[in-house]
Every structure is written in structure tokens, then in C-alpha cells.
Amino acid sequence: MCFNASLEKHAGCASLHVVALNYRALLEELTQRLPQLTQEVLTPLALVIDGEIVQEPFLAGFSAEAELHFIEKIAAG
């Protein structure tokens, strides 16, 4: 799990290894391990799984080796 500079302030680190195979497990582990990284901070964000932006990741699953990033949801023009 990698954090951009804005999230790094909440997380206290640039990246960490997370044991999770889906979005909900990821949220649970992150919010338990990093209390400042709350649901309110994370749930408005899109999740990027191995380079693929998932705007609504609620049901998203991924492999144990996946590289994950949270990013701001992309607006439409």
C-alpha cells in the first residue's frame, strides 16, 4: 500500500505492507493500524490496483502482491 504526500501525513509513512485481498479488508486493516487514516479520509477516494483506477472500489478484490494507491476521484468534464 503506497500513500501520496497528502495521505502520508495521516499515515505517517510512505508505504506499508498490508495483508488484504479486497477493499473492505484493506480498509479494516488500515484504519486499525493507522488510526489517523479514518474511514472518512479513505472512503471518498478511488483505489488504484496495479495501475488501474477503480473509482468505486467497494467490491474490488486484488492479489496479495498487488500495488495499491488511494487517489482523489477523477472529476468529469
Next chain:
Amino acid sequence: MSEAREFKHIGQRTIRPDGFDKVTGKANYGADLSLPGMIWGAILRSPHAHANITKLDVSRAEANPDVLAIATFEDFPSVNAAAQRDGTQRDGMMDTACNILANQKVLYHGHAVAAIAARSEAAAIAALDLIDIEYEVLRPVLSIDDAISAQAPILHETMMTQGLAEPATKASNISARMELKKGDIEAGFAAADVIVERAYDTPTVHQGYIEPHATTVVFNENGPSMIWCPTQGHFDVRARVAQLLNLELGQIKVVASEIGGGFGGKTTVYLEPVALILSRKSGRPVKMEMSRGDVFRASGPASASQSLIKVGAKMDGTITAMQATLHYEAGAFQGSPMGPGCMTVFTPYDVENLYVEGFDVVVNKPKVAAYRAPGAPQSEFAAEMAVNELAKKIGMDPIEFRLKNAAKEGTQTIYGPKLKVVGLEACLEAAKASPHYNAPIPENVGRGLAAGFWFNIGGQSSVIINLNPDGTGTIIEGSPDIGGSRASMQMMAAEILGVAPSSLNPIVADTEHVAYNQTTGGSRTTFATGMAVVEAAEDIVEQLKARAAAMWNVTAEQVDFKDGVAHNLTGEDQLTLADICASAEKTGGQISGRANINARGAGPSFAVHICDIKVDKETGKTDVVRYTAIQDAGKAIHPSYVEGQFQGGAVQGIGWALNEEYVYSKDGIMENAGFLDYRIPLASDLPEIEAIIVEVPNSFHPFGVRGVGETGIIPPLAAVGTAVAEAIGQPISSLPCSPPKILKLLMSAQ
């Protein structure tokens, strides 16, 4: 989508199904609906850019016999004083409501204050004079520099800057800060042989859609109320109106009329909730329209910006570091596209060390809305200008310089993830091989080149395809068609079903006749709604196989379906799609396919533009003499419409770069709120925009589609800016390159 495929319809240039009605005037746009008993609404707008409303008395207007209803901010039950007292206020809707009808304070010239519905349009406009209103005029904040100065008046007393290292302790005109970084920026600059550092700015501009906002509504207490309007997203109109007026979604039906351009500017609501309030109060259908002046003054333009860019490179052309500080005007309420601006600014480059800081700033101008690739043209203009200057300093061709540093599969972006397969290098190679780039630069002409990046998105789309007994059919989609998407849907369905595209009639249904669709925007429609069309068509193919199997008394697995014909794999029998439909009554009834998806896998898009500009050094007037737009479409479903998107984006970007800007007096009064004074490019101003389609397929789409609607507006700003700089021999740092500014630069050089 891993290898080149042969298509029957995809890639053809079919006749657009909506074209005849549009060119003959039969198509119905926002202002074209009239209903029995209909009355007209008009809006009282602020003559001041920044003022407290000290008195608002509508009693004289109410007494007028022609006046049938009046609306003010207090008519928004979700956010009004009663909601505040009851503790039911929806905080998230407050800015939206205050933008639609001001609450105690006006924040820009043209800000709506109250609305009147009367028996005629003239009566409604005349009755506005009967509203007694007084203001305490405040000093307007009209620029980023002014807004962030210590002496600036604060627009919102409760707005604290989000995203600071420590929580803000006092109100500010900066609503948010964002920071992105990669590598070690200081080490990167230390390793550079040459550094370019320059400040750039871009003006407030408007999308310039030709059709003003308009709506006709009917409030119905016993059933769904109806809203008719031109919008990029009628489901979003329904949601916002429902939230503002505390209605259930099922109490509102929104019909998307034909739309005369949107470009991101028709993704929100202005008139619709007001008209519904007036209709509810009067018991009559209500029509409202914006004038062109209203559109300029009080809809959502694109952010003005200020960018400080620093780029360093080695003499061999390797970029070692890129840094940006970006300020975006949000207008009167927070929410500029600062985030995507920060994320896109350096994405065309594979560079180890990056740092970006962004700020969202409120000013006394209309609240901004999206405009093609929101946020990206401003920041990438600045980055591309600096990159061109740097390439020149180290003596490299701008294409070779970009190829040496180009983002590619595996490039780690500043916003985090690594890019998948992308087409920037292919676009640069296409530019290098283009007739334009290989043509000599004419005398007194400057040439500029720039790249651009946009993410593209997927999202929710729903589609139903119904087949008729004769094999014709209807594609029912919920994505308003702003760029020819009906033709693309027709072609994708025809490709799967093996029928002629013209046998399938694509219609954009209202919010009651198809399930939820996200807004047409983000370059998502051909990608995401197209995926839904493919899925719905594949659903039909499975049903056709099952029906044929039933007629042949075999299993569906023993039936193949290809090019519109079912084949019995156990014999010689064949049935066309029309044959199967003709027998549908006997085999189970009407055949209908559907798909409701939340599309993932949108493919990012890159573009490269080349511009030749001639400058009249006596007047400062500029003429674009040649222009080429090159972009990765993934796969062009309908090449003419893809080229049209490239050309449209290029023309809007050229206008942004050369002439377009909001001009305000020192009091914040917009002085050029019309097309005579706000100069968008005309067809007669420009040469043919040469379009080159690059196709690097997106593996997540069944036909390889990436979006094409937005990226094309990004490169023109720097391509034009660089061309002008080359033509006059002076650096360009401020847009637009209008004649007075060019003359000033020329004179300062003498």
C-alpha cells in the same frame, strides 16, 4: 483485446442517426418545450461582485397580479433557516444552494438573488424591479494574489484551509492544499545541468457552448414532477434537485433534451431547482432560460490559474527534476479542479524526482465548473512551456527531448500508480513523421509543440436493447449524446449482433425508463456506456442462440451465432436474427438484452499537437496558419467523431491560448459577457485542423476504446504559446496571447 481484429462496422464512418433532425431544425433543445398553461420565470441577479444583502422584500412583487410565484434561498428546505432550527440542514448542499440563490451575501456579479414566475416572460422580467433589495457593498477579491494576501477580505468566515501540516486556526480564502511528491526533488535539481524556472498564468475562460441553459418543469404532487433540460447528466440533475428540495428520487423525472454543447459546463444545476420551486408554488408549468450574458456571468467557467514551474535536465536531455506550485481559482465557492491539475501536470514524463503543491482559492467570480479535462490544461500549459524552453536551451528537438523522457508502461506517476500500456511514444513518433512537422517553417511563423495527458474514467452505465419482430431494434441508453455517441452505440451493438447499424435506433431515455447512468463526461461514454451496449448485445446473442436451439430441438451449445446468423452445428440449418425475432412469439416472447455496469479499466490518453502561428508585429494579431492534433484513441469506433473531438478540443484550446478571457472592472463587474467581446475562434479564423488518430488499444475494453473527449484541449495552450514565443522571439508566460499583450511584449523588447 490483445491482437488486431477485423471489424465489419467498427471504424466505419456511418451516418449519425440524430444528424438529420439536427440539421433540419427538428431536434428539440432546452428551450424548445412549451406546455399548456406554462408561465415564465426570471431571475434577479446581483449588480455587485461582493456585498451583504441588508434588505430583501418581495411584498410589492407578490402583490402584482401577473406574478404567480417567488423563490428565494429560504425556499430550499434542505438548507434554509427552518432546517437549521430543526437540525435537519444538509451541510453538503449549502454551497450548491447558495450558488443557485444567494443567502444573505452575494459573491459575484450576476449571482442569483431571487426568482419570479409570471404570466409572460416580459411580465416576469418587469416584476423583478418590484423586489426591494439593498446591499452593503464589500471590496471584491478578483485574483489569486489578492485572495491569498493578508489584507484580503474573507469570502466565507467559516472556511479553513484543509490539507495543511497543522490544522488551520483562522478563516482563509484558500480552501485546500494538496501535496504530491516522488523521489528527492533537491537531489534532482542538484544533478541538473540546466534549469528553467518560470511563472505562468491563465485566465478565467468559458466553455462557450452555443446553447444557453434552459429548463421547463412541471411540479406534480401526485406523481413524478417533470424537468426538461439540456444536461450532460440528467440523473445527476434529479439527484441534486431532490437533495435541495427534500424530495425522493422517485418524485422527479428528468428528460434530457438535445444539448447544444456542454464540455463540462452542463454537469450541475442552476435553473432547474428554482423552476421547480416556482412551479410548486404556482401550480403551473414554468419555463426559464438564461441569456448569453447570464451564461457568462453566472454559470460555471473554467478556473484561472497561476503556476510556478521549475524543470531541470542534464545536457544529454535527461530530465532530473520537475517541480510545480499551482494555484487555481474556484470562483465564489470552494472546489476548483486543483487536484487533477496537480496529478496531471508532469504525467507525460518519466522522471525520478517530482514535487507538486496545489491550492484551491476562492474569489468573487462565478463558481467554476468542469471544462474538458478539468484542471489539466492550466497546469500542463505551464509544464509544457517550461519543457519547450528547456529543450531549446540544451539544443534538442522538442520531440526528441520528449521521447527521451516520455511516460510509458511502468512509469510511476506522481499521484502514485504505475501507468499501464499508453500511447505517448506512439503519438510522438506520429508527430515526428507527420507532414506538418516535416514541412519547413514559413517565414515570420513560429512553430510550437506540446503534449497532454488525461486519465479518462469509467463508471456506471445502463443499457437496454429491445428487438422487434422484424429484426430491427432500439438501444435505450441514459448517456446524453453530446458528441455523436448514439452513432457509436449503434455501431458497437451492430458489430456484436451482426446487423446493419441503421436497423438499431439509439435513444437517450429519461430517468424513469433506463437505470442510473453517470454523467456524460470524463471521456467515459463511448468507453463505459459502450461496454454496457456490448454486454447487452451479448446478452441478446445468448438468447438468440437459445431461441434457435429451441426451434431446431438442439441445445444452445450446439448453436453458433456469427454475423447475424445462427448456425446449427449438428446440421446445415441457419436462421438470421430477423428469422429468430419473427418467431419470438412462439419461442418465449420479445427478445431484450440489458446491462447495468460500473465500468472499470478506463485507458489513459495522451496527445501531441503541433501549431504554426504568424504574428502581425504591428498590431499583435495572431493567425494560426497550420495545426495538427495527434491523439491515442485506443480504437476509433467512428473515426469522424473521434477526429471531431480532436478538432473541437484543439479549437477550444486555441481560443483559450489566443483570445478568450473574462474581463472584470476593478469593482468586479464582468465587462465582456457576450460573444462580441468574448472572442471565441470562428471557423473563418482557423485552418483545417489536421487530425491523426493513433490506436494503442485499451485491453480492458472489448474493442480497445480509450476516451477521446478531453485530452485534445490540453496541448493547444502550450503549442500555441510556444509558437507565439517563437514568432516574436520573446518568452510567453501569460495567456491569452491577445494583441495588446503581444504588442506590449514586442514594445518592451525594442
